[in-house]
Amino acid sequence: MTDYDAVIIGAGHNGLVCASYLAKAGKHVMVIDGRTEPGGCASNREFTPGFNVSDCAQWLSQFDQSIAKDLDLKGAGLSLGKAKATISLQPDADHLILDGDQVSGAGVDPVDQAAYRDFREMVRGFAKLMTTLYRSRPPKLVEQNWTDRFTLMKLGLKLKMLSRERLRDLMRVVMINIYDVMNEHFSHAALKSTIALDAVTGTNMGPRSPNTVYSYLHRATGEHLGQTGTTQVIGGMGALGKALATAAEKHGATLKLGTAVSAIDKTGDRVTGVTLASGETVSAKIVISSADPTTTFRDLLGYHQMEAGMAKRVEHYRSRSGTAKLHLALSALPTFTGLTEAQLSERLVITPSMDSMETALNPMKYRELSSRHIFDISIPTVEDPGLAPVGEHMLTAIVHYVPFAPDIGWEAGKPRLLNQLLEELEAYAPGIGALVKASELVVPSDFEASHGMTGGNWHHGELSIDQALMMRPFPGSTQYATAVDGLYLCGAGAHPGGGIQGLPGRNAAKEILKRGAL
């Protein structure tokens, strides 16, 4: 007799989604996480008294609607803000505004405006196509069975329904980089770089890096699945974590927070449970990990517990990041030149041109700090004042590109980088420095420590074609089952991958139930 049908490692959004679906199917499930709050990357933290920051993800744009409905997250207390426009800040304060299919400002001409509409439509077509793949377990191309064949048939049908030109476009662009694709479609520099930002968020890639078209389509597919636009969660991202936890518990799952899993236990030739940092053990028919693949296999299971070829694949799995986060507690609402107060609630980005992005990337490659950065800014307190003390505000920004471990070390590097970032912000928001009551810089190595993400990579492994779809995380451990009996994956390291999306968790639960593993 085991304690549970399934133990799920990690109470991140995917772990909780997986737990909910399994519990809903009547399975006896426990979710274990070392953090004291549920949600994983959908989490809040009081980084300075009174300021409740979304300390990892700051935007919600990709959370699958079918999951929100299946799990009744609204009933569990989830409330989203309004869809945001993206405002690309320009040095001359004539900002570029992207809202739905419309783009305006910054001298963007009618040709680019039309091209943007066309581009959006094309991407929606591709995203619709990808939805088929994303909502199914990834079909294997060899040793197919009927489920895989059915998925491929559906995909084939949808491919056929794309026009000949679109299909040709897709085949042509999917392996190239966003830099070239942007140059094909647009002439406006800031328009190109603003779109390109979505291809590199959370990664260590520049617009010219290979795979950036794939990562862009991944995000676009997420947006198609989410249908919410880019939004903020009222109460902070942690409110999503809480809603998911509430849903999981309502469906009958047990949550155990505050004690990390320290090892995955293997008895004989199969996984039989987990050992916690407290020394306690929990046995289960299967263990499902929503931790990233490197953490799961290298740190929790151990290379000595798997065949050597698999250990080699884990070791080769790439999970790097060049993404940091800046948290500022502000004594008042800052002023951004050329923006109204209401506009401060939108998504503000600083990404002057694609070349400037590449230039910003270069030092990171050599473990150096950059002298310019790309910002993706949220001032959540405009729409949701409760996150900060009355009258005060909070700014959070996703910042590219920051090395995992700079040669000068983070002790010397962090104050320097913080000053640098404030200086760069000052150019667009004069006087903001004087408003800063408290600040925090979260670098990739901090994310690795705080959220257990190897390399600080938000996607639990880089989103590149060779680590995607039927190859995610790597051959031999796809379709949510791993090469180790009794061990499954349900995190962003499994298909369809990263982002606050929930599909890896949902697909894993469905696959596990279908296999009769429980």
Add this chain to the structure above:
Amino acid sequence: MSDVSRDTMLLTTPFHSRVEAMCDLNDWGNWMGYTTPNAYFDVELEYFALRSTTGVLDLSPMNKYRVTGPDAQRYLDRLITRDVSKIGVNRVGYAIWCDDNGQVMDDGTIFRLGEQDYRICSYQRADDWLAWNKLGFDVTIENESEAVVGLAVQGPTSCTVLTLLGCHDLNQLKPFGIAHYTFEGQPLMVSRTGFTGDLGYEVWIPPESAEALWDQLFEVGHDYLIKPIGSYALELARIEAGFLQANVDFMPAEEVVRVGRTRSPFELGLSWLVDFSKPLFNGRSALLKEQANGSRYRFAMLDVEGNKPAEHSFILKGDKQVGTVTSAAWCPTAKANIAYAQIEMPYGAAGDELVAEIYYQRELHWTRLLAPCKVIDAPIFKSPKRWQTPAPPH
């Protein structure tokens, strides 16, 4: 011309000066990058030295890896398919290792030199694979290929010859046992192992003493008709004795580029080396699947009618082509025409009667021969001396 030294593409072994002096035929081959003799003076006579007196083969091109450290045994247990704990200290075990797909990468011998001290002797270079296998284990791997050289000293008088060399009480050494001696101040290790199916030993020594060892061995062995033997004579002996050869009877999995050209232990008749009672070893889950679903091929030893070696032959069942020959020889001692074949399942079970399609040429005249053959269940050459302890006097 100045005295520029000539670098050759093939290396020579530390025995080369002696080997070259005795290689009357000047017939050389390439053994994993080393210049080694195909034959010294006459293939048949060399072969008969192995079977009747003592034959000596330079084993130096074999790769040797020392595995030490607290996890040495656990490391090897994950690497190879058999149970390493069953190999005692100062014992040797024949072993194969597979990739994660359960396909054979190489075969070799595991020498246990101490509690957590092993030496792998392999045909293939294995540095990369052994290094990857270190992940998760506290072991040190040292490539000793050039630090230890070896001679195979095989045949009915081999024990006597080595005893004369100073290996006292060698006749007490059991098959697959290891004994340690000193030769001119250098450690000399003798293992009762070999590739000929008869009484025989392999001697291992640092390269500095190689030439002296060779000289003294041939001096004390002179009256016992010791002869150097080349690769061709060894090939005859190993086919007769039932030993597989990497790159001949199977392709090392790591070198294969075409789908389906690798073989599993089951497909090579080596299931006895696979121990599923171990919870983990490379290839285990794939091999369990194969065991449940069936293999693609069967390794078969064929006793072929007539005296034409069935080299490269197709094997037929009725009109259907069901396999191909990987090794074939007319075996002089057993007086049998033996072939190793890979046969598609379900054919090739012991006793199955098949036909070898043999092509041979005499004076530019090709003849096609359909030779009936029968699958035999054990090697044709069996020498009781191989297993006797004390080793029988000649």
